[in-house]
Amino acid sequence: MDFPDDLSTGQRIRLIRESRGMTREVLAGMCGRGPDWLKKIENGDRHLRSHALILRVAAALQLTDMSVLTGGARDGVTQPVHIGRLHHPAMPPIWDAVMGHRLAAPPAHPMDVPALQTRVDRTWHLWHSTGQNRTAVLRLLPALIRDAEHAVRTSSGETRRAALVAQSDTYRLMGQATAYIAPPELAWVAADRAMAAAQSADEPAAIAAAAWNLGNILRETSYADEAFQVVTDAASLIHPHLETGPDDWRGIYGALQLHAAVTLARDGRAGDAWRHWEAGDQVAKSLPATYVHPSTVFGRANVDFHEVSVAVDLRTARRALSVADALDPDAMPSVERRARLWVEVARGHLQRGDRTAALHVMQIAHRIGAETVAYTPSALSTVTELWRSAPRALRPDAARLAEAIGLQDAG
Known part of the structure; x- marks a missing residue:
């Protein structure tokens, strides 16, 4: 038309x-x-x-x-729209693993649950350590999903509780790796199974981590109020255990605070957003300086990175860029999170009308985490805006970046 x-x-x-x-x-x-x-x-x-x-x-x-x-x-x-259900080449095997396992015959032998958890932890590490993180992790997910289901079906007692935690971690990882590329029904199945497994294990930290994952899906599908409620309920659940629990319990509690801060910032609620960010900041101060949560990468660097994100979402670009200027990106061990920091910095530059700086830092983001830029909506929107409005001398560079992440020239 x-x-x-x-x-x-x-x-x-x-x-x-x-x-x-x-x-x-x-x-x-x-x-x-x-x-x-x-x-x-x-x-x-x-x-x-x-x-x-x-x-x-x-x-x-x-x-x-x-x-x-x-x-x-x-x-x-x-910007192309993928109309089919499964538009990523790695998605069909994941769909089969998720949707077909309950029809399979019961396995005959038990799974080594500690070994399974080690594999899941290593795959989480892989997610954070490579610029091609989706390709790398999606290749491993089908086998992990099947083995996690196998472990739960063939174990009992405390071993089954451990298997349920591994299963919840696996589905959380799936939610992270398939964000924006999985069909909605698959994303909701993964989130529901992660939460159900954590609740069956009766493990507060696993429940909180599953809530963090569910909150991501709710927020990205524009259910901001529900996302905020989920993460604050989970924070209330784990709060009584903070004094006696391990560092990772405080880590996931801090991650929930940062999640709430971003959710509120996107809704323009500045006071509440900064209150939750400050709560996360206090948690980081209570942990060892080098602490990093294994899946959410909560820690000192992530709190600082989130200060940039909250400021950008509140459209206070001056504060965002001032904070970013003082950061050491290499303090963050996650490649994926470093790439997203530069996306946020680019958004801040765009808010101030500096398209040259925005393009420069988006190129940095792409070099660090190509798939993070190619599959993150805020990054796609930023590159699209740059392609439309970059200074004439920089349009070829903007066009090359757009082409690299899958945008196409209509002319």
Whole structure:
């Protein structure tokens, strides 16, 4: 369809929906939301800012280019929409492992649970230690999922509790590695199984970690209130154990505080966001200076990185960039988290109108973590904006970066 340039995203959605003969109820349901939500989007009473939700609406409308909704096509920039259920080459085996295991015959021999947990821990480490983290981890996940299910089905007593923790850790890892590429139904299955396994194990730290994972999915699908409730409930559950529990219990508690801070910042609630960030900061101060939580990478560096994220989400770019200037990125052991820091710095530069600096740091982010940039909505949006508006002399560089992460030139 050929739209006037001044049409909003909501107006475009309504026109395309009506041209398809779809009711609001149908389209909203396909996006996991209610018709009132879609009505507000179409009428301009609510802005559709979530990159993941825009992609979901585009897919539901059977569009192959997201810029039809955002208006980017007139600038010569498109972003492909994957309409099929499984659009990543590593996803079909994971789908089979997750959805087919309950139909398999019961295994005949028990699983070595400590060895399984070691494999899961090593795979979490792999997630944080390579720029091609999704490719590396997704290759290992199908076998881990099957072995975790095997371990739970063939163990009892304390061994079964340990197997349930390993199973929960595996599904949390799956949630992390498949974020933004798994179909929604698969993401929710993984989150639910991670939480169910942790609750069956009756292990507070595992429950808190599963809540952190569930909160990510809720927040990225625009259920911010529910995400905040999940992580604060989990923090309340683990709080009584902080004095006597191991460092990792405090680590996951701190990670929940940072999660809440970002969730609130995205909702513009500055006072509450900084209150939760400060709570995470206090936890980091109570831990050894070199402490890093094995899966969330909570620690001193991550608290500092989150100060940048919260400031950017609150659109206080001056504070974000001032904090970033004082940071040592190499203090963060996670490659994935270092790449995301530079994405946040680029967003801060864009907020101040400095596209040259934004492009420079996005190139750094891509060199550090190519798949983090290619599969993170905030990074994709930043590169798209740079491609549209980079200074003339830098447009070839912006185009090369866009091409490297899968964006395509319409012209």
